Amino acid sequence: MTVVGFLSVAPVQQGSMAEEVANAVAALDDFDVVYETTPMGTTIEAADAATLFDAARAAHEAVDGDRVSTFLKVDDKRTREVSASEKVAAVERELGHPATSEREG
Template identity: 65%
Template sequence: MTVIGFLSTAPVTEDSMAPAVANAIEALESHDVTYETGPMGTTIEADEIDELFAAVQAAHEAIDGDRVSTFLKIDDKRTSDDDAASKVDAVEEHLGRSAKSDE
């Protein structure tokens, strides 16, 4: 089984959030997950949901601040081992092209 999560975590601040987000991403390294960071959040994949939760907790706690905002969305399709890349591939197959705009 593959559990896929979409995580967005950051301090509530007017300053740049990049250093804090980098700390959160670095915290994922100590967990048995794979991840890819985009401009609005990080897709995380784990074999089990408890692994995903542990990684998310570590990322959340890695952010130093008086107030931290964390959003987590989980796809736990228990009848499939499809990873995040295969989900994108399926959409691109229907589109007949890449799921990105031409630059």
């Protein structure tokens, strides 16, 4: 089984959050997960939901601050294994091109 999650962890603070977000992402390295960080959050793949939740909890706890905001969305498809890259590939097949555009400016 593959469980895919989208995780966003950030301190509620003014200024750059990059250092604390990096701490959250680094915490994922202690778990048997595959991840990819984007500007808005991190996609995580794990073999089971427990591993995904443990990794997300560690990422949340790795952020220092008086207030930490965490968002976790989980896709636990139980009938067959589908990786995050396979989900993107399916959308790209329907589009007929990569699911990205050229960046302007």
